[in-house]
Amino acid sequence: MKTESRSALLRPELERIRPYHVPVSDGMLKLDAMENPYGWPAECLDEWVKVLREAKPNRYPDPASRALKQSLRKADRIPDSAELLLGNGSDEVIQILLMALRPGSVVLAPEPTFVMYRQIAESLGLSFVGVPLESDRFCLDLSATLSAIEHHNPALIFLAYPNNPTGNLFPRAKIDAVLSAAPGLVVVDEAYAPFAGDSYMDSLRENPRLLVMRTLSKLGLAGLRLGYLSGAPHWLSEFEKLRLPYNIGCLTQLTAGFALDHPDMLQAQVNAIVSERERVMTELGAIHGVTLYDSAANFVLIRLPFGQATSVFEGLKAAGILIKNLHPQGGLLTECLRITIGTPDENARLLSEFRRLTG
Numbered sequence: 001m002k003t004e005s006r007s008a009l010l011r012p013e014l015e016r017i018r019p020y021h022v023p024v025s026d027g028m029l030k031l032d033a034m035e036n037p038y039g040w041p042a043e044c045l046d047e048w049v050k051v052l053r054e055a056k057p058n059r060y061p062d063p064a065s066r067a068l069k070q071s072l073r074k075a076d077r078i079p080d081s082a083e084l085l086l087g088n089g090s091d092e093v094i095q096i097l098l099m100a101l102r103p104g105s106v107v108l109a110p111e112p113t114f115v116m117y118r119q120i121a122e123s124l125g126l127s128f129v130g131v132p133l134e135s136d137r138f139c140l141d142l143s144a145t146l147s148a149i150e151h152h153n154p155a156l157i158f159l160a161y162p163n164n165p166t167g168n169l170f171p172r173a174k175i176d177a178v179l180s181a182a183p184g185l186v187v188v189d190e191a192y193a194p195f196a197g198d199s200y201m202d203s204l205r206e207n208p209r210l211l212v213m214r215t216l217s218k219l220g221l222a223g224l225r226l227g228y229l230s231g232a233p234h235w236l237s238e239f240e241k242l243r244l245p246y247n248i249g250c251l252t253q254l255t256a257g258f259a260l261d262h263p264d265m266l267q268a269q270v271n272a273i274v275s276e277r278e279r280v281m282t283e284l285g286a287i288h289g290v291t292l293y294d295s296a297a298n299f300v301l302i303r304l305p306f307g308q309a310t311s312v313f314e315g316l317k318a319a320g321i322l323i324k325n326l327h328p329q330g331g332l333l334t335e336c337l338r339i340t341i342g343t344p345d346e347n348a349r350l351l352s353e354f355r356r357l358t359g
């Protein structure tokens with residue numbers, strides 16, 4: 001078949017979509033993807049392997065992930081009145097949510113934000129409206145958001161709390177104003193909840209159009225792929241119809257349940273990451289020319305003087321350290337870099353190379 005005939009068969013959206021690019025990172029210090037840098041202690045690994053011996057890979061997994069849902073409810077204090085939908089990462093939850101919308105629907109989010117909202121919306125032929133954040137500190141621009149809501153009547157609004165790649169929590173008063181004005185659903189994406197110290201989980205009780213999305217990826221289980229949505233059963237029962245029955249494999253169900261049932265280990269890792277975040281921010285902020293932004297996540301966003309972001313990014317890469325260069329995205333992210341918090345040794349290495357390159 002000739003390649004020209006692709007456009008006769010495939011969705012027109014595919015011609016405009018660029019594949020999601022993940023850089024090769026073999027042998028590098030990975031500070032680019034908000035992973036937890038810590039592994040599990042040996043005793044814990046032994047216990048985990050014992051749990052995995054109970055797995056039955058010859059059988060289909062529990063399609064309702066009942067045991068895992070109980071562990072999630074307990075670990076994340078999900079209100080009893082809320083229902084849960086599990087996805088193979090929150091990326092899949094986003095896909096399920098957007099597949100449920102009527103064709104022609106508008107999806108709205110502030111920008112810059114998590115790129116998969118736009119990517120998945122456009123791949124499904126939906127319209128995506130991005131409302132620019134305020135240019136000085138990346139705060140939600142409430143008046144622009146409210147006029148965009150009025151103008152575009154979005155079926156669904158995404159608010160990442162805290163936001164990626166900027167790291168900040170939007171003020172609750174602004175989010176509450178968006179919740180009141182929204183004509184449709186509002187998804188508060190709490191991917192960084194373990195590091196944030198605040199959550200909309202309790203607000204699910206009062207607000208039937210609010211949905212809270214979480215993932216275990218940033219907590220320390222990025223390789224497993226588990227994300228979830230919580231919200232009113234009225235909505236979740238419809239989304240559930242689009243979930244493929246066995247999307248959460250038996251190894252993920254057992255491993256995630258095991259990890260959630262050992263909250264102390266994960267909490268100790270989170271505490272270490274949060275205290276390192278404060279140290280890294282203090283040290284980066286003291287470097288001449290670095291503009292530092294607030295972070296309630298496990299990464300920090302910085303801006304460098306004109307012309308420096310890409311050269312510092314390349315210099316770090318040559319030294320074996322991978323961070324995220326946001327400069328190519330342009331706009332508000334011009335000259336911006338995003339650095340994931342690692343272990344104390346990893347952060348020390350990053351800071352010393354960073355000083356060498358900017359000094």
Ligand SMILES: *Cc1c(COP(=O)(O)O)cnc(C)c1O
Nearest residue numbers: 089090091114164191215217227
């Ligand atoms: C990382 C991230 C996700 C995706 O998480 P997965 O569960 O790994 O798919 C979702 N939302 C935000 C804001 C993120 O930063």
